[in-house]
Amino acid sequence: xxxxxxxxxxxxxxxxxxxxxxxxxxxxxxxxxxxxxxxxxxxxxxxxxxxxxxxxxxxxxxxxxxxxxxxxxxxxxxxxxxxxxxxxxxxxxxxxxxxxxxxxxxxxxxxxxxxxxxxxxxxxxxxxxxxxxxxxxxxxxxxxxxxxxxxxxxxxxxxxxxxxxxxxxxxxxxxxxxxxxxxxx
Amino acid sequence: xxxxxxxxxxxxxxxxxxxxxxxxxxxxxxxxxxxxxxxxxxxxxxxxxxxxxxxxxxxxxxxxxxxxxxxxxxxxxxxxxxxxxxxxxxxxxxxxxxxxxxxxxxxxxxxxxxxxxxxxxxxxxxxxxxxxxxxxx
Numbered sequence: 443x444x445x446x447x448x449x450x451x452x453x454x455x456x457x458x459x460x461x462x463x464x465x466x467x468x469x470x471x472x473x474x475x476x477x478x479x480x481x482x483x484x485x486x487x488x489x490x491x492x493x494x495x496x497x498x499x500x501x502x503x504x505x506x507x508x509x510x511x512x513x514x515x516x517x518x519x520x521x522x523x524x525x526x527x528x529x530x531x532x533x534x535x536x537x538x539x540x541x542x543x544x545x546x547x548x549x550x551x552x553x554x555x556x557x558x559x560x561x562x563x564x565x566x567x568x569x570x571x572x573x574x575x576x577x578x579x580x581x582x583x584x585x586x587x588x589x590x591x592x593x594x595x596x597x598x599x600x601x602x603x604x605x606x607x608x609x610x611x612x613x614x615x616x617x618x619x620x621x622x623x624x625x626x627x
Numbered sequence: 628x629x630x631x632x633x634x635x636x637x638x639x640x641x642x643x644x645x646x647x648x649x650x651x652x653x654x655x656x657x658x659x660x661x662x663x664x665x666x667x668x669x670x671x672x673x674x675x676x677x678x679x680x681x682x683x684x685x686x687x688x689x690x691x692x693x694x695x696x697x698x699x700x701x702x703x704x705x706x707x708x709x710x711x712x713x714x715x716x717x718x719x720x721x722x723x724x725x726x727x728x729x730x731x732x733x734x735x736x737x738x739x740x741x742x743x744x745x746x747x748x749x750x751x752x753x754x755x756x757x758x759x760x761x762x763x764x
Contacts, residue, residue, distance in 0.1 A: 447646075453665050456647030457672020463640050464673070465680045470632060471691040473700075476728040480752040495756030508633035510731050515634070516641015517650070517735020530648050536657040551651050552724070552738055562740035571740060574722030575730070575747025581716025582727060582748075583755040584762065585709050586702065588716065589726040593670055596702060598677030603702040603709050610713015611720060612659075618721035619659040 448526040464594055472505055475591030477582035479503075479510050543627040555627075570626065577614075585610060641732045650732045652724025659721050708764045719751075 464474040481496065482503040490497035529548035537547045545555050554561060561567040582588040585607045587596060593611070596604025648654050649669055658666035683689070684697050691697050720726050723744045725733060730748065733741040755762075 450648055451643070451646040453647060453668030454672050456643050456649060456669045458676060459639060459643040460669070460673040461676035461680065463636055463643075464677050465684075466636050468680075468684065468697050469691050470636070471693055471695055471697075472633075476726075477752075480727060480748055481756070484749060484753050484756065489753055489756065493753070493756045495759060496753075505630065505633045508630050509637035509640070512634040512637015512639075513641040513644075513728060513731045514637075514735040516638040516643075517645050517732035518641075518737075519638065519735075520642050520645035521736045524642065524646060530651045530653045532651075532653045532657045533663040535662040536653065536660055539660060539662075540653075540656060548651075548653050551645075551648070551736060552733070553652055556652060556724075557733075557738045557740050559740055562743055567740075568743060571723055571743035572747040574719040575744030576751040576754075577715050577719030577747075578723065578725075578727060578730075578744070579719075579748030579751025579753075580755045581712050581714070581719060581751070583712070583752050584759075585712030585716055588728075589670075589720075590728055592713075594673050594677055597674050598681045599699050599701075600678065600681075601702045603704055606706060606709035607713040607716075610710045610715075611717040613710070614714040614717020614719070615655075615659040615721040616717075617714075618718050619656065622718070622722065 447524050450528070450531060460594060461598075464590075464598070467509075470505070473591075474595045475506075475587055476510070476513075477579075477588035477591065479506050480579050481583060482507060543623055545627065566626070581614070640728065641735060644729055644732050645736065650725060650729035650736070655721060655724040705764055711763070719748075 467474045482500045485496040485498060485500035530551060532548060541547065545553050556567065556570060562571060585592065587607065592604040592607040644650050647669055649666065654666055657663045689697055725741065725744065727748065730741055730745055
């Protein structure tokens with residue numbers, strides 16, 4: 443049993459649990475959407491004083507901040523107790539493509555070329571994470587949701603806007619993958 | 628108890644995102660290069676089951692644990708908003724390899740560099756709030 447748990451889990455377990463979490467939140471009277479937390483944090487930090495968009499009762503969203511805290515704890519539990527420490531099992535084709543960009547084959551969960559502190563505190567590494575994060579925050583609010591709100595909750599509710607947003611996610615993702623990454627690395 | 632259930636739901640989410648490697652930059656690259664079914668399997672299974680659950684909830688007018696009706700708010704129709712916003716989001720998603728949920732799961736994994744991306748995401752959210760009335764929606 444423990445051995446099974448410490449191995450990476452197949453995709454369907456993840457899909458089932460994500461759908462379960464979405465339904466669980468519905469039965470808690472809430473809706474699954476992670477990026478709303480970014481707006482809530484801005485508001486809790488006092489952004490409502492200068493910008494109307496953040497002037498709302500952020501405490502009404504504190505349930506979602508608790509979900510966020512849980513997500514961090516879940517990551518910690520996985521890393522400390524449920525992990526075999528094996529590298530991510532991506533396909534050989536991806537490994538080869540990434541090696542051509544100068545990104546080494548997986549050694550853990552994340553590439554050291556981006557996520558090690560020594561890489562993150564070079565100018566290039568810092569800007570990759572900062573600007574990447576910036577686009578995620580700006581784009582998620584502009585599109586009114588992220589992967590959880592649009593790709594999972596929205597499409598499950600057969601919302602055409604969510605499908606359009608997901609098409610947008612892929613347009614952006616493909617531009618980064620095939621145009622920006624070769625320029626950056 | 629009222630609040631602990633949200634933490635537990637979050638823990639469940641954090642564990643499953645980690646264990647299925649959906650928080651990995653490598654997996655997101657593999658997805659955008661269409662080189663494995665893994666991420667499509669995760670999202671696809673979640674959407675199929677989510678759609679069935681949503682239909683069942685609507686069909687039988689199910690109520691939440693407090694007895695209130697479960698309401699689904701339809702999203703306002705627009706094309707530019709979702710295409711432009713979505714594309715900007717996607718640019719960042721493929722760059723950092725983490726959408727907002729996995730960003731925080733990575734904190735639990737002690738990838739401290741992700742705080743730079745989280746800081747960027749908060750700044751991006753703030754800028755959107757500040758200029759939203761000037762953007763096409």
